[in-house]
Amino acid sequence: AAGVIQSPRHLIKEKRETATLKCYPIPRHDTVYWYQQGPGQDPQFLISFYEKMQSDKGSIPDRFSAQQFSDYHSELNMSSLELGDSALYFCASSGSIGDRPLDTQYFGPGTRLTVL
Amino acid sequence: GNSVTQMEGPVTLSEEAFLTINCTYTATGYPSLFWYVQYPGEGLQLLLKATKADDKGSNKGFEATYRKETTSFHLEKGSVQVSDSAVYFCALSYNQGGKLIFGQGTELSVKP
Numbered sequence: 001a002a003g004v005i006q007s008p009r010h011l012i013k014e015k016r017e018t019a020t021l022k023c024y025p026i027p028r029h030d031t032v033y034w035y036q037q038g039p040g041q042d043p044q045f046l047i048s049f050y051e052k053m054q055s056d057k058g059s060i061p062d063r064f065s066a067q068q069f070s071d072y073h074s075e076l077n078m079s080s081l082e083l084g085d086s087a088l089y090f091c092a093s094s095g096s097i098g099d100r101p102l103d104t105q106y107f108g109p110g111t112r113l114t115v116l
Numbered sequence: 117g118n119s120v121t122q123m124e125g126p127v128t129l130s131e132e133a134f135l136t137i138n139c140t141y142t143a144t145g146y147p148s149l150f151w152y153v154q155y156p157g158e159g160l161q162l163l164l165k166a167t168k169a170d171d172k173g174s175n176k177g178f179e180a181t182y183r184k185e186t187t188s189f190h191l192e193k194g195s196v197q198v199s200d201s202a203v204y205f206c207a208l209s210y211n212q213g214g215k216l217i218f219g220q221g222t223e224l225s226v227k228p
Contacts, residue, residue: 031213042205042218043160056215090159094213101213103148103167107160 004108021076025093032074037088122219139206147208149189
């Protein structure tokens with residue numbers, strides 16, 4: 001079965017650079033979530049989109065922005081990178097029945113961002 | 117606010133031992149509860165879930181029962197294998213389509 005696809009899998013950037021992470025949800029899933037997992041930490045919710053509209057916002061820095069496109073893929077844009085942004089970034093997707101979202105989220109393999 | 121608390125790890129067991137990982141939650145209303153597993157270097161995989169009180173989620177020999185009276189969702193397995201070595205996360209979702217709130221994770225190491 002198709003899973004959530006994230007690219008790139010690994011990314012190395014310098015401080016103050018920008019990065020773009022991409023997420024392709026499971027086909028027919030209309031909700032995308034972004035999470036950040038620091039070393040040895042639990043995943044922290046950043047932001048989510050339902051039907052291309054932002055549906056919830058968590059502890060996402062103002063330097064980060066995200067959007068969901070018409071084909072439901074999502075991109076997380078990160079600017080003015082800091083050392084503390086080094087983490088695993090997960091995307092997850094979920095589907096819906098009619099206009100009722102389902103509560104099970106399926107995670108991608110993650111993008112490991114290293115800021116030097 | 118909503119939160120999840122897991123027993124601290126790491127937990128080290130011998131193969132075929134019984135496993136319990138405790139998870140308690142704080143939430144208003146009736147959240148859905150989940151266990152996710154993260155193998156080394158990999159993403160999070162859904163292990164099991166329960167959506168209402170007294171529901172039992174099960175998968176691959178793992179079980180957890182949604183206990184509203186004790187606000188708990190403890191993970192159990194009768195006989196662990198070396199391949200079960202991973203980090204286990206308990207999580208809740210308060211609204212359908214809502215964000216997941218994770219516990220701090222419990223690392224399990226199973227020795228042959």
